[in-house]
Amino acid sequence: MQQQGIKPDTITFCSILKACGSMTDTGLGREIHTYIRRCGLQSDLVVGNALIDMYVKCRSIEEARLVFDRLPRRDVVSWSTLISGYVQHELGLEALKLFNRMQQEGIKPDNGTFASVLKACGRMAAVGQGKQIHAQILQFGLHSDVLVGSALVDMYARCGSLTEAREVFDKLPNKNAVSWGAMMGGYAQLGNCTLARQCFEDMQKEGLKPDKVTFLNMLVACSHKGLIDQGRQYFKLMTENYGIEPTIEHYTCMVDLFGRAGCLDEAENMLKGMPMPPNIRGWGSLLTACKTYGDVTRGRRCFDEMVKLDPKAASAYILMSNIYVDASMGADAQRIEELRKSAGAWKKPGRAWTEVNNEVHGFIVDDKTHPQSDSIYAKLRQLSWRMKEEGYVPKVELVLKPLSIKDKEDALCGHVEKLAVAFGLVSTPSGTTLRASKNLRVCNDCHSATKIISKLEKREIIIRDAYRLHHFKDGACSCEDYY
Secondary structure, three states: OOOOOOOOOHHHHHHHHHHHHHOOOHHHHHHHHHHHHHOOOOOOHHHHHHHHHHHHHOOOHHHHHHHHHHOOOOOHHHHHHHHHHHHHOOOHHHHHHHHHHHHHOOOOOOHHHHHHHHHHHHHOOOHHHHHHHHHHHHHHOOOOOHHHHHHHHHHHHHOOOHHHHHHHHHHOOOOOHHHHHHHHHHHHHOOOHHHHHHHHHHHHHOOOOOOHHHHHHHHHHHHHHOOHHHHHHHHHHHHHOOOOOOOHHHHHHHHHHHHHOOOHHHHHHHHHHOOOOOOHHHHHHHHHHHHHHOOHHHHHHHHHHHHHHOOOOHHHHHHHHHHHHHOOOHHHHHHHHHHHHHHOOOOOOOEEEEEEOOEEEEEEOOOOOOOOHHHHHHHHHHHHHHHHHOOOOOOHHHOOOOOOHHHHHHHHHOOHHHHHHHHHHHHOOOOOOEEEEEOOOOOHHHHHHHHHHHHHOOOOEEEEOOOOEEEEEOOEEOOOOOO
């Protein structure tokens, strides 16, 4: 086009920026951005919105924010695109701040804006913020919108408030597959296969045909409860009765189901027998099962496959190292740690969030920046002493650094979910249900500790991790240690 001397216009640039975003080609996107400046179109609202979207999809949220800040005028698309970007990049606090600023500047949110910010609330277990946004949705008359309604159901479910999720769901005038999927997914994440199955049946009574997502939710529900026979039935039902071709996600979920139940041979056979090459998530599910059941040899096979697919997959090194530690093979664990460092496979930083008095508080590992850090760590020290009296043994073997036993115990106290829970304990009245979320899987030590804390403090504690919902009460967890 340019070789023929035709000058690109706003539509041209929007199309080519969309292409850059779909390919996640930041370098080419930046080149186009430079060309846009030369053409004097950097202040054009439509082009600016396309640039924000491109940088978001290329995982360059800082550059997206720079474009946003430099726009002389912004519309609801500008705000919504950046809010959605923050949510995708696990920057929920920034998404909430931008949402509030958007309204302060007089921009009315649309259904897409509400759907994104509700997702942020769900990921941070910020049910108080979610309720405030719910009230705004009612004021704006968007409560009957199927996109917003489904997002509300998902938000409440992710926060462990399944009663409120069901209330919103039941009031939706028009339910589609997304709405049913959100409700079914909430039950599945809590491992309540009975209610997930009831949803599955009710959906069909309403005349809606189950789709790929519906069956994925049912497989997840079966996996979280170790219901192998039911999982097989749904997998067979999907293919034979509904003619739905299983995707790699369905096969991976079956691998997870077999692995959690200790059927490691069947899980590995499923992986190797899929009609498509296994992905890193599938091998990761089996590697997690190998850790649970102490299968060192099979675990090493999974590890080798994972690093072939992605040499920088930090989770592979961490899981394999933990398998060796559990097997008292410390030297092998150390070698895996050295391999991780030489490959540049840096661990994803752990982050946790909790909400107190409608304000969301974020924590990182060993966080000392919170204004109430002294109280938080004092509470953790007190709890550590009380938990040991209840039989708690800190899993110091999870800390691979060459530290003393005491220093390793202190390191475990700095885990993000423990910090979030301790902050909730010192900041809320006795008996209050605590909610927290974590961007990674909850660690074994924190899971064991939180069970005992729920009993000692007589609190219900709900933690949403990257894989499921954990509801701790009276010394037990809803996952029945099946995670």
